[in-house]
Amino acid sequence: MELILIFVSAIFVSNFVLHKFLGICPFLGVSKKLSTALGMTGAVIFVMTLASVVSWLVYHYLLVPYGLEYLRTLAFILIIASMVQLVELALQKVSPALYSALGIFLPLITTNCAVLGVAILNIQKEYDLLETTVYGFAGALGFGLAILLFSGIREVLDLADTPRAFKGTAIALVTAGILSLAFMGFAGIV
Amino acid sequence: MIVATTVMAGLGLLAGLGLSLAARFFAVEVDPRQEKILDVLPGANCGGCGYAGCNDFAAAVARGDAAPDGCPVGGAETAAAVAEIMGLVIEEKERQVALVLCQGTRENAPTKFQYNGMASCASAALLAGGDKLCRYGCLGLADCQDACAFQAIEITAGGIARVIPERCTACGKCVEACPKDLIKLVPESAPIHVLCSSRDKGPVARKACKVACIGCKKCEKFVGDDSMKVEDWLARVDYDNPPRDPAVAGECPTHAIVELHMDAKQPVH
Numbered sequence A: 001m002e003l004i005l006i007f008v009s010a011i012f013v014s015n016f017v018l019h020k021f022l023g024i025c026p027f028l029g030v031s032k033k034l035s036t037a038l039g040m041t042g043a044v045i046f047v048m049t050l051a052s053v054v055s056w057l058v059y060h061y062l063l064v065p066y067g068l069e070y071l072r073t074l075a076f077i078l079i080i081a082s083m084v085q086l087v088e089l090a091l092q093k094v095s096p097a098l099y100s101a102l103g104i105f106l107p108l109i110t111t112n113c114a115v116l117g118v119a120i121l122n123i124q125k126e127y128d129l130l131e132t133t134v135y136g137f138a139g140a141l142g143f144g145l146a147i148l149l150f151s152g153i154r155e156v157l158d159l160a161d162t163p164r165a166f167k168g169t170a171i172a173l174v175t176a177g178i179l180s181l182a183f184m185g186f187a188g189i190v
Numbered sequence B: 001m002i003v004a005t006t007v008m009a010g011l012g013l014l015a016g017l018g019l020s021l022a023a024r025f026f027a028v029e030v031d032p033r034q035e036k037i038l039d040v041l042p043g044a045n046c047g048g049c050g051y052a053g054c055n056d057f058a059a060a061v062a063r064g065d066a067a068p069d070g071c072p073v074g075g076a077e078t079a080a081a082v083a084e085i086m087g088l089v090i091e092e093k094e095r096q097v098a099l100v101l102c103q104g105t106r107e108n109a110p111t112k113f114q115y116n117g118m119a120s121c122a123s124a125a126l127l128a129g130g131d132k133l134c135r136y137g138c139l140g141l142a143d144c145q146d147a148c149a150f151q152a153i154e155i156t157a158g159g160i161a162r163v164i165p166e167r168c169t170a171c172g173k174c175v176e177a178c179p180k181d182l183i184k185l186v187p188e189s190a191p192i193h194v195l196c197s198s199r200d201k202g203p204v205a206r207k208a209c210k211v212a213c214i215g216c217k218k219c220e221k222f223v224g225d226d227s228m229k230v231e232d233w234l235a236r237v238d239y240d241n242p243p244r245d246p247a248v249a250g251e252c253p254t255h256a257i258v259e260l261h262m263d264a265k266q267p268v269h
Helices: A002-013 A024-029 A034-063 A069-094 A096-105 A113-124 A129-157 A169-186 B002-025 B032-040 B054-063 B075-086 B121-125 B143-147 B173-177 B202-208 B218-223
Strands: B096-100 B153-155 B161-163 B183-187 B192-194 B228-231 B234-237 B257-259
Touching: A002 A129, A002 A169, A024 A129, A024 A169, A034 A069, A034 A096, A034 A113, A034 A129, A034 B002, A069 A096, A069 A113, A069 B002, A113 A129, A129 A169, B032 B054, B032 B075, B054 B075, B096 B161, B121 B143, B143 B153, B143 B173, B173 B183, B192 B234, B218 B228
Parallel strands: none
Antiparallel strands: B096 B183, B153 B161, B192 B257, B228 B234
16 A cells, blocks of 8 residues: 555655656756657666665665765765666667667766655655665656656647747746646645 | 775775676677768768668668668768778769749738648648648748758748758658658759649639649640650659750749759759
8 A cells, every 4th residue: 555655646746857856857858859758768767766776775785784874875876877887788788679769868867866866765765675666666657757748748839939038948947837836736645 | 984985995896897897798799890981971860861860870881781872961972982881882873952842932822711820831731731722832831941950941931941952962851841742852953843733723723823833734745755744733844854945944824834953053943
């Protein structure tokens, strides 16, 4: 039951992009076309879930036994960055098809604040390993939902008759704000 | 303090070693010819070759899947360089440019309604074929201009698309982008073109546009051979054997046939 609550909350109520404001860089940068947003979503799901699990393991089996909890930010960045690099190398060799689909996005989200954020939040919320995995996965799905919605809107927004001062990123940011307001409607469900 | 330093240093060392081992273990073999080919390609990543960017095309040529003259942007020079790297021979092909087969400016072709939707030709074309009275005409909402990576196509003051032949690389992106299929890739030396795509019957076409082709066949009779044929109420040039006599343009009662010199510095338009 707890897991289902974590799952729903991470996607809708406490969306990583629209409520926590983490991962805004790829959210704004890769949302010009729906197809690239889809690729980015795949990469983020991959990295966030993996980073969640690996950083939890590093924290509980390496940092805590030696009393080094205060080093978690440093350790997480190191581990996540190396791990994503490793995954990219392995992916290129093992599955060229998957690599051509989302390989270029992997270096972009290596130390993204959403990835580091989920690792640190897992520690703060004192989740166990299963809850950590679910939270990481659900958080990434929430990111995916937000970016896919946003890129769909942006594709049409590009063709609309916006005032010159607002064209491009300006109107995109305003729209993101309105989307965030819309997601506030989910508050209190969980 | 010492424990902290040791642990962090240990982690760092482990990560470094792990990655360098992985780089060796998971190394992907790249054909050295692919690197050389990539060097001689224009690097525009326009996709005109049909592959996902220059690197993808270089890989395809090195594999043997793509012909060395597959890059329309690089032209004959690039094709020769690529062929040299691969040790192949290529045959000379004539340069092509894109051409918009429509002259339906705001002055020539009236509209049937005011369109207030999304500023995209693809979108406008869904509404009864677009706002022009002629349902084959250019809608001027710049889908082709957006698709062109070389700024070789523009929307004129009259509201239709026009190719700038000097900049065109015949990559074909505008041809794909046009929802009305108005753009064609033609050999640059062909002097005579029918700038109309209307398949409507004579009187209907004439009502929709002042410079439409009415399918009267005067041009077909004038040239006498198969270089110009009227099919389905529209005169069409056979670009494999185009008409060379510019006088046929004078024969056209609606001025749909135009003489254009796209291989010269100053095109006659």
